[in-house]
Amino acid sequence: MRAKGPLSHTALHMILLGGSFLFLFPLFWMLSTSLKPIEETMLTPPQWIPSALHFDNYLKAVTHGSEILGYIPFLEYGKNTLLLCALGVVGTVISNALIAYGFARLRWPGRNIFFGITLATMMIPFPVLMVPMFVLFRELGWVGTFRPLWIPAWFGSAFNIFLLRQFFLTIPRELSDAAVVDGCSEFQVFRHVILPLSRPALSVVALFYFLFTWNDFLGPLIYLTDQRMFTLSLGLQFYQSQHGGTEWHLLMAAATIVVLPIIVLFFFTQRTFIQGIALTGMKG
């Protein structure tokens, strides 16, 4: 075995089980609180497991009234979030695949310099871009619409271009040369030779972009002004600022609604996920 430690197998498992408990407990606590009647959230010592499972908390959380602004429409937030995720994922996959192909498989003057500039822009932190982007989108009349949150995805991003380019470079040149000899256009080579072979890399890009959009808070906070157009993340923060501090059972139900789809997605795509993260680490 690799670098076997000084610990016996029992001790190793004890430590890992203890660690697992600490890592899982907050999630358990979120779920447990979300299913309690309100009285049981305020007991000392705490009630670990709800006396009865109050699934109606979830219904209350998504239809909860707010004295100032009417009810907080969580279902619409879910729809908004999914719409943004879908538009962004499709745009990100298509644009980055095209661009990466242009960098990886075609030779044209200036390509390497252009690629170098692309890599250098990865260093720029978001706050530098934040103000001028806001000004630009404001000039275009896009503030208060979904456009600033998905249209940029259709124009590529340095990191994904890098990732896909690396992947395309590993595909043997003979395959595309053969297709060119057979009379395929460059786009047909891309579409029928390269894309089918790049499924794993494309799904990493799609998955990470989905996750980014689902979790994004700063973008919606800056650009969305109409309460009905919020995303789940922004909606949850809004909900917390309205109802936080007392009705913890409903707040935890709302948080669970935001988290659960991601956890389910993770369990279905675990291998892509873990490989993708390992892949992003490899560029170091």
Next chain:
Amino acid sequence: MRGLRRRELWAGLAFVSPWVVGLGVFLIYPIVASLYYSFCDYSVLERARPIGLANYIDLAKDSVFWKSLFNTLFYAALAVPLGLGLALALALLLNSGVRGLTVYRTIFFLPALMPMVALAVLWLWIFNGEYGVLNVALARLGIHAPAWLTDPAWSKPALVLLSMWGVGQAMVIFLAGLQDVPEHLYEAADLDGASWWDKIRHVTLPMISPVILFNGIMGIIGSLQFFAIPYIMTPNGQPARSAYFYAMYLYDNAFLYLRMGYASAMAWILFILIFCLTLVSLRLAARYVHYEAAP
């Protein structure tokens, strides 16, 4: 041959054309504009008016700026090394041939998936002064715990503690690095009678040092831009601005006080800070990081 070249030139430009627009409109233009705004008085509502270095001079005299910078560096100085240490320790435990590796890996990784907002809301509840489960548990162990988020001395350590829960991503990257260390190096070390610690020190750590560097730089970049969690958990950096972070002040300047020029100057200072810290890391790395010769 000529025709083929031609064809590749036009095809190449066609393929990268979305990026010509993307790079120009969403990167180059904002970078140039941001630098220009940083030398301007600009409220969005009126035209930008150049004022030279005034924003930077005002920042140097702005006590809130220094406070937010101090808070951010304090947070990063604790969260980055502790996070690296915990992620590496977990990865080493998982890589020691333990059974159920994938199950443990999933468990430790799960919290890293949490949307920031959900994470912040959940930990507000866990840290809660009255009914928070953390202090109940600590009291059982006989520890009199502080009032975390409402105590200026403990608000930053509380956020560092919370960040430990999200080390799963770094752990997965470490684990991938550890699994790439060739088995024969350990076998050779065994023949030399190396102890477990010798192997960690002389084989494992040098072999994964590029991964440590990568995770370290990512950690620094991320923690200097720490925003969503404190924005929700410690609004306005309360108590006593002890949890007011750099990105929060930047955001407030831009979108609350509409001081876009001032915010842009802050953004450039942040960029320069990240750039310098990355350079320092790379310089340090040149001394300690071991790169396998390319095959």
